Amino acid sequence: MSARDSGFPRVDAEHDFLRVRRRQVLSRLANRLRREPDDVNIMLPFAEVVDALGYVSERRIGLRVIAIESIVGSVDRGRDFDRRFRPTSGRVRERWERLAQAARRGESIPPIEVYRVGELHFVIDGHHRVSVAHALGLSAIEAQVTEVRTRLGSDGIRHRGDLIVKDYRRLFLERVPLTGRARTSIVLSDPWHYAMLGEHVEAWGFRLMQDEGTYSDRATIARRWYDEEYLPVVDLLRQADLVGRRTEAEAYLCIAGERYRLIRTHRWDDDVIAALRNQPR
Structure with a gap:
């Protein structure tokens, strides 16, 4: 008017x-x-x-x-x-x-x-x-x-509540310094889940260094986690119809936690997938 x-x-x-x-x-x-x-x-x-x-x-x-x-x-x-x-x-x-x-x-x-x-x-x-x-x-x-x-873009900010997500995401990317497509593809709606995922990646990196007997910096761990763990797992989740309405990162975090609870192994196999398909989404 x-x-x-x-x-x-x-x-x-x-x-x-x-x-x-x-x-x-x-x-x-x-x-x-x-x-x-x-x-x-x-x-x-x-x-x-x-x-x-x-x-x-x-x-x-x-x-x-x-x-x-x-x-x-x-x-x-x-x-x-x-x-x-x-x-x-x-x-x-x-x-x-x-x-x-x-x-x-x-x-x-x-x-x-x-x-x-x-x-x-x-x-x-x-x-x-x-x-x-x-x-x-x-x-x-x-x-x-x-x-x-x-460090992060301002897209997606509409009110103060959006800042909580941005802040946790910024801290996650400091702990897990992804770049390029990997950086933009990790999207979680619950800000606390960024902290959970950060701890998960750090734990994955620690096990990797133990297995290989070498030291890797954060950037290397982030890149290898995304290429060797995240992408293959997300591909399996899509094939098994386990993503649902969540983002791929949300599905990964949920399923990864269930995997360790159900079977104490770092492997993904048919038994794990079968057990996870029976879990609520």
């Missing part, structure tokens, strides 16, 4: 603020009635996102025009606005309405300042300007951008 325009910027700015506040309250009510997670409508905190993804470096890339919808978080003002930059209280009203009036009069508004992480942007300075831009139905805004590189 386009912003209301009566021809009186001050009055329209007041209406704008009341409208977005009402929508923010209704959104909170709807989330509660749907029993959605508390964090689904909370602005993403920059520090938590970078910690979860693993900070590498940053560089200033200067003035850019960025999509409003790509601005999902804040460095330090998360309590004043929700995920869609609607004010969470009347505390910001006076400054908000001044900016809305200026925007309606066509006055020049300074660029905001943001961090860029992947395709996402986090506001350093300019929260009120972003909020007003949302309210007025703008699709883009000028910003001074500093790009932050991280």
Whole structure:
């Protein structure tokens, strides 16, 4: 819906603020009635996102025009606005309405300042300007951008709960430094399962070194586990119709645990497969 325009910027700015506040309250009510997670409508905190993804470096890339919808978080003002930059209280009203009036009069508004992480942007300075831009139905805004590189990509992050999965996945990939296709193919929905799988791979690597009487670094263990253990086992699981609706990594983790519980051997054979087929999925 386009912003209301009566021809009186001050009055329209007041209406704008009341409208977005009402929508923010209704959104909170709807989330509660749907029993959605508390964090689904909370602005993403920059520090938590970078910690979860693993900070590498940053560089200033200067003035850019960025999509409003790509601005999902804040460095330090998360309590004043929700995920869609609607004010969470009347505390910001006076400054908000001044900016809305200026925007309606066509006055020049300074660029905001943001961090860029992947395709996402986090506001350093300019929260009120972003909020007003949302309210007025703008699709883009000028910003001074500093790009932050991280070990993991930001894809899949929608709210704070997603950061838990990213954080555990980052720790898993530090313990099991897979690369290329191997890195992207290991997907688990339960964050704790990344820790379980990490321990499993480390145990597999320890047994391998004992068997061969040599030392291997983490990168070598990760590569050999993926090529010599994970891929063959997943292929067997597909042939035996044991993957089901899970990801292949989830099926592998579940079945690998059952294998050791059922038969104390490192081998995969017909007896193991037959026993596993009778286990609940």
